[in-house]
Amino acid sequence: MTDKRLKVRVFGVVQGVGFRPFVHNLAQKHGLVGNVCNKGPFVDIEIQGGEQKLAAFLRSLRKEAPARSIIRQIDTQELPIAQYNGFAILQSENTGGEVFPSPDIGICDDCKRELFDKNDRRYLHPFINCTACGPRLTILDEMPYDRARTSMGRFPMCKTCEKEYTSPENRRYHAQPVCCNDCGPQLEVIGNESCRCADINPIIAVRSVIRNGGIAAVKGIGGFHLCCDARNTQAVSRLRMLKGRPAKPFAVMVRDIDAAKRECYVDAIAEKHLDSPEKPILLLEKRCNGLVCEQTAPENPNLGLMLPYAPVQLLIFNYPDGEGFTDCLVMTSGNRGGEPICKDGNEAAIKLSSMCDIILSNNREIRMRADDSVMSLYKGKPYMLRRSRGYSPLPVTFVKKSSSAVFAVGGELKNAFCLGRGDKLYLSAHIGDLSGVSSVETLDDTYKRFKKLLRIEPEVLVCDLHPRYNSTAYAKMLANEQGLPILQVQHHYAHVAACMAENNLDGEVIGVAFDGTGYGTDGTIWGGEFLRASYDGFERISSVAPFAFAGGDAASREGWRPAIGQLAAVCGFEKTKEFSQALSLCSGEQFAAQTGLIKSVFNCVTSTSVGRLFDAASAILGLKRVSTYEGEAALALETAAERYLADGGNHCTLPETNTNDIIKSLAMKVLDGEQSGKLAYAFHATLAQVVLRGCEESRRRTGLSRVALSGGVFANRLLLQLCEKNLTAAGFKVFRHSLVPCNDGGIALGQAAIALYRK
Ligand code: ZN
Ligand code: ZN
Ligand code: FE
Numbered sequence: 001m002t003d004k005r006l007k008v009r010v011f012g013v014v015q016g017v018g019f020r021p022f023v024h025n026l027a028q029k030h031g032l033v034g035n036v037c038n039k040g041p042f043v044d045i046e047i048q049g050g051e052q053k054l055a056a057f058l059r060s061l062r063k064e065a066p067a068r069s070i071i072r073q074i075d076t077q078e079l080p081i082a083q084y085n086g087f088a089i090l091q092s093e094n095t096g097g098e099v100f101p102s103p104d105i106g107i108c109d110d111c112k113r114e115l116f117d118k119n120d121r122r123y124l125h126p127f128i129n130c131t132a133c134g135p136r137l138t139i140l141d142e143m144p145y146d147r148a149r150t151s152m153g154r155f156p157m158c159k160t161c162e163k164e165y166t167s168p169e170n171r172r173y174h175a176q177p178v179c180c181n182d183c184g185p186q187l188e189v190i191g192n193e194s195c196r197c198a199d200i201n202p203i204i205a206v207r208s209v210i211r212n213g214g215i216a217a218v219k220g221i222g223g224f225h226l227c228c229d230a231r232n233t234q235a236v237s238r239l240r241m242l243k244g245r246p247a248k249p250f251a252v253m254v255r256d257i258d259a260a261k262r263e264c265y266v267d268a269i270a271e272k273h274l275d276s277p278e279k280p281i282l283l284l285e286k287r288c289n290g291l292v293c294e295q296t297a298p299e300n301p302n303l304g305l306m307l308p309y310a311p312v313q314l315l316i317f318n319y320p321d322g323e324g325f326t327d328c329l330v331m332t333s334g335n336r337g338g339e340p341i342c343k344d345g346n347e348a349a350i351k352l353s354s355m356c357d358i359i360l361s362n363n364r365e366i367r368m369r370a371d372d373s374v375m376s377l378y379k380g381k382p383y384m385l386r387r388s389r390g391y392s393p394l395p396v397t398f399v400k401k402s403s404s405a406v407f408a409v410g411g412e413l414k415n416a417f418c419l420g421r422g423d424k425l426y427l428s429a430h431i432g433d434l435s436g437v438s439s440v441e442t443l444d445d446t447y448k449r450f451k452k453l454l455r456i457e458p459e460v461l462v463c464d465l466h467p468r469y470n471s472t473a474y475a476k477m478l479a480n481e482q483g484l485p486i487l488q489v490q491h492h493y494a495h496v497a498a499c500m501a502e503n504n505l506d507g508e509v510i511g512v513a514f515d516g517t518g519y520g521t522d523g524t525i526w527g528g529e530f531l532r533a534s535y536d537g538f539e540r541i542s543s544v545a546p547f548a549f550a551g552g553d554a555a556s557r558e559g560w561r562p563a564i565g566q567l568a569a570v571c572g573f574e575k576t577k578e579f580s581q582a583l584s585l586c587s588g589e590q591f592a593a594q595t596g597l598i599k600s601v602f603n604c605v606t607s608t609s610v611g612r613l614f615d616a617a618s619a620i621l622g623l624k625r626v627s628t629y630e631g632e633a634a635l636a637l638e639t640a641a642e643r644y645l646a647d648g649g650n651h652c653t654l655p656e657t658n659t660n661d662i663i664k665s666l667a668m669k670v671l672d673g674e675q676s677g678k679l680a681y682a683f684h685a686t687l688a689q690v691v692l693r694g695c696e697e698s699r700r701r702t703g704l705s706r707v708a709l710s711g712g713v714f715a716n717r718l719l720l721q722l723c724e725k726n727l728t729a730a731g732f733k734v735f736r737h738s739l740v741p742c743n744d745g746g747i748a749l750g751q752a753a754i755a756l757y758r759k
Contacts, residue, residue, distance in 0.1 A: 005034075005048040005079045008058070012072035013394065014043045015145040016102040018131025020089050021173040022066050028168070030057045033084035038092035038144040040455075041100075048084060068105055068132060068277060070394075089174060092144035101137055101145065101453055103390050104221050104370060106279035106309030108133035110171065115311055116318065121160065124319070126203070126312045127184045127364065131175040133277070137393060137429075138222045138366050139177065142453060147176040151365040158183035185364035187312070190345050203312075203319045206360050210316075211325060214357035215239050217334050217348055220310045222370025222389045222429065223341030224334025224348050226356055227253070227316075229326040236295040236330055242355040244337055248629035249297035251281045251304040251372065255317040255327035260305050263290035263328065269380050278390030279309035283376040292328050301639050304374060306331070309390075312360070333371050338433040340442040343369050368449055369442065370429040378717050384741045385715060387416065388430040391739065393450070395424040396749060399506045400535075404759030407447065407458035407478075410748030411491065412469045413516075413630070414741070415439065417447060418748035419456045420756045425501060426454060427740070427749055434470040443474065460759065461486045462751040464494070466519035487758075489751045491518025492529045493538045495710040497750030499742070500535070503735040505706065508534040510541075510698040510732075512691055512723075515711030516556065516611035516630070516744075527609030527711070528659070530694040532702050535757035541698045543608040544659040544690065545569070550597030550604040558626050559615030559633045560585040562607075564594050566616055566663040573599075579667045583620055610687070610713045613659055617683050620666050621676040631715070637680045638716050644677035652678065653685045657693055662686055688722035695732055708735045712743035 010019070015038055023036045023045055032049035047057060058076070065071055107115075111128045114120040122128045129135070139150040147153055157165060161180050164172040172178045179185065187202040206216045213235045215228045226243065228235040230252045240246060254260045260274060264284035274282050281304040286297070297303050308314045317325060333341045334352050342348045345361035352359060370389035375382045384391075398420070405421040415431040428450055432439045451457065463475035465488045472488070479486040489497075495518075496511030511531040520526035521540070528544030549555050549565030563585055567576040573595050580591050597604050611634065618624045618633035623640055627633045654669075656662045666679055695707050707727055714720050720736065727734045740746040 003049055003081060004051055004054055005046065005081050006054060007077045007079050008045040008047060008061070009075040010043045010045065010061070010071060011041070011074075013068070013070040013100040013102050015100070015143065016136045016176065017068040017105075018066045018175070019043055019069050021131055021168060022064070023061070024087055024089055024168045024173070026057060026060055026064070027087040030060075032057055033087055035084070035088040035090050037090040038146070040093075040144045046079070046082075048081065066132065068102065070100070092146050100395065101140055101143055101393055103278070103392060103394060104136050104138050105133045105277045106307075106390070107311055107314065108277075111311070112314065115314060122180050124315060125181050125184065126187055126315055126362070127177070127179050128311045129175060129177050130172050132171070134175070134177050135221050138368050138370050138389075139364065140453060141367060143455070145176060150176055151367055152177045152179065155179055155184060185362050187360060187362050188345065190349050190359040190361050202360055203315045204321045206316055206358055207319055207321060207323065207325055209358045210329070211323065215242070215355065217352045217356040217359040218312065218316065219345070219348070219361045220313065222368075222372075223343045223366060224352060225331045226334050226352065227329045227331050230292045230296050230328040230330045231326055233293040233295050236293055239330060239332070239355070240295065243332070246628045247298050247632060249300050249302075249304060250330045250332045251306060251374070252292055252296060253306050253308060253313065253329045253331040255308070257307070259327040260307070263287060263292050264303055264305055270377060273375070273377070273382065274305065274307055278373065279307055280373040280375050280390060281306045283374070283385075296330055299636070299639070301642065302376075306372060312362075331372075335432070338436055339438050340432045341369050341371050368429065368446055376717065378720065381738055383717070384737065384739050385743065386414070386430050386745055387427060387739065387741055392416075392429040393426045393454070395426045396501060396740065397504075398423045398425055398501060398753060398756060399504055400757055402756045402759045404460060404756060405456050405458050406460045406462060406752050406755040406759070407451070408462040408748040408751035408755065409443070409464075409471045409475045410751065411464055411744035412466065412471050414743055414745040415443060415471065416745050416748055417443065418752040419451060419454055419458065420752040421454075421456045425749055425752050425756070426450070430745060434474075440470050440474055458484065460484060460755050462755045463488055464519065465490045465521070487755050489754055490521055490538070491515070491747065492526055492711065493531060493533060494747040494750035494754070495742070496531055496533045496538070496708050497535060497753050498740055498746040499708040499710040499735055499737055499750075500533070501749050501753035502737055502740040502746075503708070505708070505735065506535075508532060508702070508704055509706045509708045509735070510695055510702065510704050511538070511708050511710065512695065513711040514610040514691075514713035516713075517607065517609045525605050525607040525609060527607065527611055528613070529608065530698050532698065532704065533708070535754050541701060542694055544610060544613065546606050546608050547660055548598050548601075548604055548606050549612065550594055550602070552603060555612065556615070556630070557628070559619035560590075560625050561594060562612040563616035563619045563663065564591065565598060566613070566660045567667060568595065568598060570658075570660045570664050582671055583622070583667060585619060585625070610711075613663070614713065616663055617666055617680075620663065620670060621679055622670070623676060623680070631712070634713070634716060637683065638718050640677045640680035641684050641718055644675075644681045647677070649678055649681060651685060652682045653689055654682050656686065657690060659690065684716075684718050685722055687719060688726050691723045692726040692730060695727060696730065699732070705731060706733045706735065710737065710742050710746070714742040
């Protein structure tokens with residue numbers, strides 16, 4: 001039997017996931033010789049031996065690849081026989097081309113076990129990791145992924161770690177962030193003098209603060225969290241007060257799956273996602289006998305749960321200091337409202353000191369921030385609300401391969417940007433709301449790191465159409481600086497394109513964008529649109545009925561303002577005044593001021609925003625007149641409707657199809673004494689009818705029958721489900737989001753897809 005020599009090139013996420021050690025062990029197992037090398041965009045293997053052994057090797061390469069790797073393609077090529085001395089892992093080389101840096105990976109079971117094994121040399125080591133788990137994107141400077149190109153570069157390995165790192169049979173073989181108590185980074189307590197003395201263990205100090213009802217800021221993988229005992233109403237209320245966040249739900253980190261099952265309904269699918277290596281925050285239905293206090297997610301039927309994913313978090317829950325400790329912690333991003341998450345000790349000392357009693361930091365630097373990802377489940381599949389740690393920077397593969405490279409800045413709220421090249425679209429981690437200066441600085445910094453990491457040099461910039469967005473200003477500044485062309489894309493068109501790109505669609509679709517607000521091509525505020533859309537362009541076929549409201553930013557928090565605008569649009573000011581008084585929508589002065597503005601068209605906008613429609617309905621049903629966070633009023637409406645269904649309520653709709661008439665009809669029915677839960681449901685079901693009618697009209701006019709549902713309103717799973725049901729029954733093929741958010745966190749993907757397609 002003669003030997004053969006092959007060159008095998010593996011493309012995909014093959015760096016930072018233990019791929020080379022895996023190849024090494026596989027070669028040895030099959031008695032083959034050769035070498036493996038990281039090239040940045042791919043891994044190259046030279047492999048030589050008997051033909052059958054080679055075939056077995058190639059089969060195993062695909063089948064047994066490390067859990068966290070994603071193989072996109074394997075190319076093989078025969079080479080002339082050469083001389084090898086066994087099988088070697090060669091130094092990484094830098095070559096141009098597509099690169100796939102790995103997202104951060106939650107701690108694996110083996111590391112978890114060692115962490116609490118008294119006889120292990122990494123017993124209680126807060127930075128334990130291996131080739132299968134640990135930080136990746138957040139510590140990375142450049143590809144290829146090697147220790148020197150991460151923030152672990154400044155921590156030389158001790159002799160023992162180095163031995164593990166260089167022993168092929170070890171599970172830390174070539175694990176770049178490998179370290180131990182002797183050579184790794186150190187925890188440090190900042191700010192509080194009494195906790196600073198060297199003889200107090202930082203973990204014990206944090207546990208003691210939390211046990212006594214205090215708040216701790218803890219540096220994790222992608223930034224700081226603020227945490228406190230989720231069972232302690234006083235502690236949670238204090239955190240709300242200090243963070244200036246009266247009602248928006250806090251996420252909860254539970255010690256283990258048992259605690260999760262005590263707090264929420266967790267089925268097998270939910271458990272799989274909770275305990276996945278990505279470790280997202282998963283929205284789950286609360287149980288009534290949980291221990292998490294009401295203040296954590298007030299008036300909310302759901303709770304966002306996650307499991308510990310960094311060793312330091314496990315240590316906080318389980319440190320053997322002989323004291324009891326809570327198994328559920330509020331874990332909210334360590335930032336001031338709307339700002340990016342704090343990533344280093346100095347920043348935390350400045351921004352978080354006033355919100356906590358102790359700050360636990362460490363000297364392993366975070367290169368790129370990554371907030372926790374947030375998702376819910378829809379029909380057993382992930383339905384992403386914030387795509388960040390664990391998912392970014394995995395690319396979306398685009399239907400068309402372009403020779404160009406683009407940078408899409410994204411939207412203004414929930415900002416995430418997107419870099420695209422070839423047929424790959426890379427969404428960044430969550431940046432935040434760009435209304436603040438520090439968020440724009442973070443966007444700039446993250447963009448520069450991201451493009452260096454991915455080696456993408458954009459030739460086109462993309463931003464929103466809104467003339468007063470900071471994102472638009474930033475893109476224009478960059479375009480000026482670098483002499484690059486800029487493409488401005490209408491907000492809802494970008495939403496629809498994001499849904500198309502995620503679903504691998506080409507050609508034309510009927511795009512339904514139900515959203516908060518976005519700047520329209522006619523200068524009015526859109527948000528309830530039926531579009532004929534392809535990557536080449538779009539046409540606005542129709543929209544929900546426009547209405548006027550006043551109050552600028554206040555109107556997006558105070559649902560009574562659009563409510564009055566909508567009532568006035570169909571029944572005049574006199575009748576609206578009667579409704580307003582009977583429903584206690586607002587005070588007499590507020591009414592006079594609001595209608596005065598509408599009449600004079602001063603500080604007043606015309607809008608088709610379905611988001612505002614939800615706010616108006618919520619106000620009219622007496623559920624939420626004023627929101628303290630985005631989506632609060634809509635959530636109250638969805639919750640009331642779901643409760644109506646859970647209590648055995650029947651399907652029902654309102655006869656109206658004009659959205660302003662729907663609001664008037666709701667007002668009349670409330671005054672007739674109709675139950676608010678039933679009306680909340682009828683509102684959802686009627687809107688789903690509006691969507692069906694809009695799509696039917698669009699189909700008549702265009703002949704299209706594929707529908708893409710996008711926009712922040714579709715975070716509402718009841719509406720999504722009703723729309724999908726109606727549309728499918730009427731013969732439409734429905735596409736929706738899954739791993740890319742339907743809200744503004746996803747629009748950069750649509751912007752990038754449009755620009756890349758046109759190049
Ligand atoms: Zn591990
Ligand atoms: Zn060590
Ligand atoms: Fe939007």
